[in-house]
Amino acid sequence: MGKREELDWLVHDGGGYLLTCEVVSHGISKPTLAAYVKRFEMIKAAHGVYCTKDTTPDPFYILYLRNKKIYFSHATSLWLLGMEKEQPPRMEVTVREGYNASHLRSRDVHVYQVKKEHYEVGATKGVTPQGHPVRLYDLERTLCDVVRDWRNTDSQRTEQLFQKYLESPKANVPRLMAYAGQLGILEKVRAFVDR
Missing domain, CATH: 1.10.10 (Arc Repressor Mutant, subunit A)
Structure with a gap:
């Protein structure tokens, strides 16, 4: 060839x-x-x-191609997973603690950093609206991240997300609770599940 x-x-x-x-x-x-x-x-x-x-x-795919160590997370993951109707105003990604993400921040990407032991929890693959494969966190991990980021999250919106999740046939509460335990937020997540 x-x-x-x-x-x-x-x-x-x-x-x-x-x-x-x-x-x-x-x-x-x-x-x-x-x-x-x-x-x-x-x-x-x-x-x-x-x-x-x-x-x-495809801006999501291009960002992923240039940064293979990112996982789409938080509001971006919720949108890619179909839990939000509107595309978030800026992309949100998670990287491993210690990763130099200044190049992402300079492109107005909201970057979260997590400990090495939490980085792969809930990791999965998904697709962009244009059908390109990207890495993101599954719904259970994303809900945990929403709870972990409670200072920047509207509690009423969090309750609505959990209600929508719990009504979904795709809800996997045992997985959600396992992730919450691994991430050290079991009681906080349980409070939303038990409402």
């Missing part, structure tokens, strides 16, 4: 996106990439991320 065919395959495999790091990892030079991008009039969606001109840029 020639370089052009390999680039075509990477674009196809990437759903219309092409990452500089993937191109280089396949042994294709940056000048070859630049020529390909120019020839096919690809759009620079972000540093190191290109998309075809007929691909609508």
Whole structure:
């Protein structure tokens, strides 16, 4: 397979996106990439991320592609999971404690940092509204995060979220309580579940 065919395959495999790091990892030079991008009039969606001109840029997917260590969380996760009707005004993500997230904050992304032992609790995969795969926290972990962030959360809104969750056939209360125990907020979560 020639370089052009390999680039075509990477674009196809990437759903219309092409990452500089993937191109280089396949042994294709940056000048070859630049020529390909120019020839096919690809759009620079972000540093190191290109998309075809007929691909609508997906800001959630682009952020994820540039930051594979993030999990969408809090209001963003609630929206991606269908618990909120309106898209939050800014993206919210969680990273492991110690991760330098200044580049995310400079792009108006709200960043939460958690201890290493809490980072993977409730980790799952989901899709953006445009159908691209991203990492996010499941609904049970997200509800725990809402409770943990009580200073920035409207208690009435939290009650509504729990009521909606508990009425859902997808509710998994044992998992919710297990996460709450792991995160040290069991009694606070139990108070919302028992209302």
